[in-house]
Amino acid sequence: QVQLVESGGGLVQAGGSLRLSCAASGRTLSNYNMGWFRQAPGKEREFVGAIRRSSIRTYYADSVKGRFTISRDNAKNTVYLQMNSLKPEDTAVYYCAGDPNSGSYYSSQAYRYWGQGTQVTVSS
Secondary structure (H helix, E strand, O other): OOEEEEEOOEEEEOOOOEEEEEEEEOOOHHHOEEEEEEEOOOOOOEEEEEEOOOOOOEEEOOOOOOOEEEEEEOOOOEEEEEEOOOOHHHOEEEEEEEEOOOOOOOOHHHOOEEOOOEEEEEEO
16 A cells, blocks of 8 residues: 655745645555646545656646646655646645556546645735
8 A cells, every 4th residue: 555645735926836746655656647636625626637657648637737747756756746837726735646557547536545635825
């Protein structure tokens, strides 16, 4: 079983940047497909982006495409979400998720393991 811990959230002004980290323990992260999701108050959890085990394929929600970038450092057993040009509507709790099996990368049900989340607040 893999344990996931997010970090890097915080308060930033609109137009600013943050880099979230998702550190794994218990298993080698290179064997896992990884995803990032977010949940704003009163809204359902939504897909942000995903990266396959191979690190070759990445996927993004239309709302973040061109602004967010997912990467992974297998040597550090960590996945990153670089967020640039942040907007107030990006405010949410951000979760990383992982699963060793391939599934619908955009679906939260495809991921068995989840972190506890990290708060991102973007002020206008």
